[in-house]
Amino acid sequence: MSTTAPPPPHAAAGAPGRDDRARRLTDALRAAPRPPLLQAPRHGLLDRTGRSTLAAVAQVLAFVAFVGDVAVAGAGLLRRPRGWRWRVLLREIELGGFDALPIVGVTAFLLGVVVAYQGADQLRHYGANIFVVELVGYAMLREFAPLISAIIIAGRSGSAFAAQLGTMVVGEEIDALQTLGIHPLQRLVWPKLMAMALALPLLTVFADIAGVLGGMVMARSQLGIGFAEFTDRFGRVMQGSALLLGVGKALVFAQIIVLVGCFQGLRTAGGADSVGRQTTAAVVQAIFLVIAADALFSVAFNLLDL
Template identity: 55%
Template sequence: MDPSPESEPAGLEQVDSTTWRCHGRWTVDGLGRLTRELGLRTFPGAGKLVLQGGGVQAMDTAGAWLLRSLLERLDAQGRQVETEGFPEHHMDLLARLDELAEPAAPAPPKPLRGVYRIGKASLDVLQELFELLSFAGETFVCLLRALARPWRIRWKAVLADMETAGMRALGIVGLLSFLMGVVIAYQGAVQLRAYGANIYVADLVGLSMLRELSPLLAAIIVAGRTGSAYTAQIGTMQVTEEVAALRTIGISPFEVLVLPKVISLCLALPLLTVFADVMGVLGGMVMAKLQLGLGFVPFLDRLNEAVGLRSFLLGLGKAPVFALIVVLIGCFQGFKVSGSAASVGHHTTLSVVQSIFLVIVADAWFSVMFSWLNI
């Protein structure tokens, strides 16, 4: 039995070498089959091509989009396409899609493509930097409002984040700091023994750990461990539209998601830094005893003379700055997640890389500033 005109499937058939006829219902119902059919069609030859639309019984936005894609494909092949016989309302729908479509960016000349890529990458970096500064400004405004009304701070969430970011990180921070102290003492012992200056291993370990390595090491561990967790948590909430739901019911995501993390990490990282100081010095003491035969009491006496309160406070003062960098980058990348689990993984990777990079840059800036101030 022949199908009735009302049920004729959409399709494209060749009339002659330069003429093709569209027929049937170009609607969303038959979009899958029509897409496969058009994908298999080839248009041999060159020059002008006529596309007849008198046989099209119905067309919706999906069908018009598919027709537009076909016209773009033929245009990319260098064919001049002339449409005829399409009802006026079908052409109006096609014109409306052309208006809504974003114009394709013109390809740069081949000799300038390298310059174009560099320029586009630079603009993307500047755009992301601007967005990060805007995010940081909004976070600080939210923090100031919360400090003015401390009863609005979610202290239970702050304490829970402190446990996750601080207490549970004690093991890895302590172990790595201990090993770093062992390495510094071992490497220094080789040179100090040659000059009979064994006692100065305490200066080397104490100043290196307290001023530089302890806050830096703790921040890098927290960036990889906690900053990535912040990005994954907020990013997953973005994908499941929980953040949008918070905004819908009038709750600021900054107060619920960002503010507790800022407060908790700014409190936890200085404490982790102090713990890293202790474990680093302990590692140096153990290696000095084993490698140089230097007792614990002489080591601590020399450490007390070599490392003053100022050196300890300079290292400790870096920790809140590093904490702000980690938490801002982690939350910022989390809010940039959109669409899929792949986006969560991508932005989590970016969060770790950017946090560690900016922490090291900030540490270098501190070193230069301390040098200028002679402290």
């Protein structure tokens, strides 16, 4: 005859006790007063405007301080020319200049086509077809070529600068450089500044050629102005100052793009999402500052009668 061992006394007696304690604890939690849910404070319009203004002023001051630090780092490089890394400089020129030739050339060519087409539609009514040469020449050399080149480089290279430096900040590579006694601004920012100062003016000249070529094609197809006639008048009426002004503006635009991109990249804090935010801010701010600088150049050139 098989016998079954009775359950331990503590098991039979302990289960109801645990159930009672759990029930009492649940009742006590339900009876306890619940604290109100914390909600984010709501700020009024004036408060939000003030906060945004203070944040913008703080960012402007930080950018000015960053430009000063870059200038001091450049002075240090001048005292120690051996600190230059020429291979890095040539690599930056290749990435920021040579690789951008196709997109800049195509965009400038199409822009020249648009300018000539819009001008031809108006000049045809007054029998002033030949003046399309001046329209395309001055528009491309003084304004559109340096501006469109800078906007393309701001979206292409400015974002790359911010993403590269932001990733290095997140990966603590900037701290590692400082630990090794390497100045981050000298090693990372100045090669980009020098490379873009060389690349963007040359890209602007290339955009001038492509834009004028696009204008020539449209002038021949819409106004019956041949290539030889267009080239002859272009050489007689266009002045070298128009080209020099456009190249000078491109040099300033290059510094704006590099400084804004590197500044936003080095301000990265947190993880990958911060890299994306700073990259977006770098592109938006660089394009805005380039257009604002172009407007200031236009006013200054008008006042100086250039």
